[in-house]
Amino acid sequence: MPSCPICGKAADPAYRPFCSARCKQVDLSRWLNEVYRVPADTPTDDLPDDSPSRPNEPTTN
Numbered sequence: 001m002p003s004c005p006i007c008g009k010a011a012d013p014a015y016r017p018f019c020s021a022r023c024k025q026v027d028l029s030r031w032l033n034e035v036y037r038v039p040a041d042t043p044t045d046d047l048p049d050d051s052p053s054r055p056n057e058p059t060t061n
C-alpha cells in the first residue's frame with residue numbers, strides 16, 4: 001500500500017495515491033501553484049494598469 005504523498009498516511013484506493021479527498025485537493029492546489037509559477041521569466045502583471053494596450057487604435061464608430 002503506497003503512502004499518501006501529502007501526509008504520509010496509508011493511501012485510500014478511492015483517492016489513490018492519496019489518503020483522502022482533502023489530501024488530493026491539497027496536492028492539486030500545490031500543482032496549480034507550480035503551474036502558475038512557471039512563467040516567471042516573462043512577468044506579464046508588471047505593467048501599470050493605466051498603460052494603454054492599443055495607443056493608436058482607430059475608432060470606427
Ligand SMILES: [Zn+2]
Pocket residue numbers: 004005006007008009018019020023
Ligand atoms: Zn493524506
